[in-house]
Amino acid sequence: MLPDSSAPTRSDVFIIIPVHDRKATTLKCLEHLAAQGNLSSFQVVVVDDGSTDGTAAAIQAQYPQVHIIQGNGNLWWTGAIELGMRYAYAQGAEYIIWLNDDTLPLPGSIPTLVKFCQMHPNCIATGQCYASNKLKTMTYAGQSHGSFSHCRVQAKPTETKLCDSVSGNLACLPSTVIQDIGYPPSKWLPHYESDMVYTWWAKQAGYTIIVLGCVIGVCPYSSQTERWLLCDSVWQVWKSFQSPKSPFYFKGFWYFCVNYWGLKGIIIFVFPYFRLLLITLLRCLFSISLLRHLGYWKNNEKLRAK
Numbered sequence: 575m576l577p578d579s580s581a582p583t584r585s586d587v588f589i590i591i592p593v594h595d596r597k598a599t600t601l602k603c604l605e606h607l608a609a610q611g612n613l614s615s616f617q618v619v620v621v622d623d624g625s626t627d628g629t630a631a632a633i634q635a636q637y638p639q640v641h642i643i644q645g646n647g648n649l650w651w652t653g654a655i656e657l658g659m660r661y662a663y664a665q666g667a668e669y670i671i672w673l674n675d676d677t678l679p680l681p682g683s684i685p686t687l688v689k690f691c692q693m694h695p696n697c698i699a700t701g702q703c704y705a706s707n708k709l710k711t712m713t714y715a716g717q718s719h720g721s722f723s724h725c726r727v728q729a730k731p732t733e734t735k736l737c738d739s740v741s742g743n744l745a746c747l748p749s750t751v752i753q754d755i756g757y758p759p760s761k762w763l764p765h766y767e768s769d770m771v772y773t774w775w776a777k778q779a780g781y782t783i784i785v786l787g788c789v790i791g792v793c794p795y796s797s798q799t800e801r802w803l804l805c806d807s808v809w810q811v812w813k814s815f816q817s818p819k820s821p822f823y824f825k826g827f828w829y830f831c832v833n834y835w836g837l838k839g840i841i842i843f844v845f846p847y848f849r850l851l852l853i854t855l856l857r858c859l860f861s862i863s864l865l866r867h868l869g870y871w872k873n874n875e876k877l878r879a880k
Contacts, residue, residue, distance in 0.1 A: 585616070586617075587670075588618075588619055589618045589671040590619050590662065590670060591621070592649075592651050592675075593622050594623040594625055595629070597629040600620070600633070602675075603673075603676070603678065608637065610679075612679075613637060617662070621642075621654035622644055622645060623649040623654050624645050624646050624648070630642050643661060650764035651764070651766075651768070655672060655768075656757045656760045659752065670749060671687065671745070671746050672744070678793070679701065679789070683791060687745075687789050696780060698773055698776055699746050699785075699789070702715045702731075703792065705795060712728045716741070717737055717770060721838065727785055729787030730787045731788050731790065736784055737783050737784065738774055739770040739774040739777065739783060740769065740785070742768075742769030743793050744793075751779075755776055755779050759833075762825065763826045764823075765823070766830070767830040767834075802850055803856065806862075812850065812854075831843040
């Protein structure tokens with residue numbers, strides 16, 4: 575049975591929020607946390623990775639109880655999370671919450687996460703995110719480790735589900751995980767997949783990884799891959815792989831594949847680039863207008879079939 579979310583909270587719980595140039599989004603998140611009493615119940619740390627839009631000043635003015643750590647603009651998600659975790663650990667944190675600023679937890683969700691982890695040692699728990707307040711379309715939660723892929727693990731409000739790794743949108747980790755496996759690999763995975771790799775390492779080290787369906791956050795799914803075949807410039811897609819902003823950033827994706835799948839990861843690593851190579855050949859042979867026309871026709875055929 576899940577713990578009551580009204581259970582006492584603790585001051586040794588640190589909520590780490592990595593941010594960069596999304597002042598309105600960040601302030602909305604903090605306003606949301608304040609309305610639920612989370613700013614007063616927990617230690618909230620915003621790691622501002624070199625924002626130029628006045629994020630830090632706005633937070634200081636409106637939420638002086640929030641601790642701000644400044645980055646240099648090169649931390650990305652993982653570096654910001656690592657910096658926040660190092661600070662929290664040095665301050666004696668027992669539990670650390672990963673929270674993205676575009677994720678809005680429903681009332682009671684964070685206390686429930688903490689209480690569950692308090693009652694279940696060596697457990698990393700995540701909530702179930704939905705695309706909107708209607709709570710119909712599930713987005714981020716956990717993943718199961720397959721032979722050549724990973725599948726989403728999602729939990730209804732009455733369910734709890736074991737998994738192999740979690741997304742970093744809304745998750746609670748005991749600080750003992752730092753003692754056991756260190757910090758997330760910010761050098762190799764600066765932005766994408768570090769949450770999955772880190773919690774997968776924790777699973778290998780004996781931690782239970784679980785999705786709590788009763789812990790709910792609202793966060794629309796953000797697809798970072800466009801339809802390569804129909805994009806304006808396939809060469810820009812190739813160029814994007816040189817940046818940590820891309821989930822297929824060469825260095826990061828390689829590290830992710832071999833750490834998550836071992837030798838099988840070599841095959842998984844090659845696949846998206848091979849796919850884009852084929853698309854590049856198609857784009858050289860056929861005009862984009864023709865391909866888009868065929869895509870439009872195919873979509874219409876699907877609609878007629880329904």
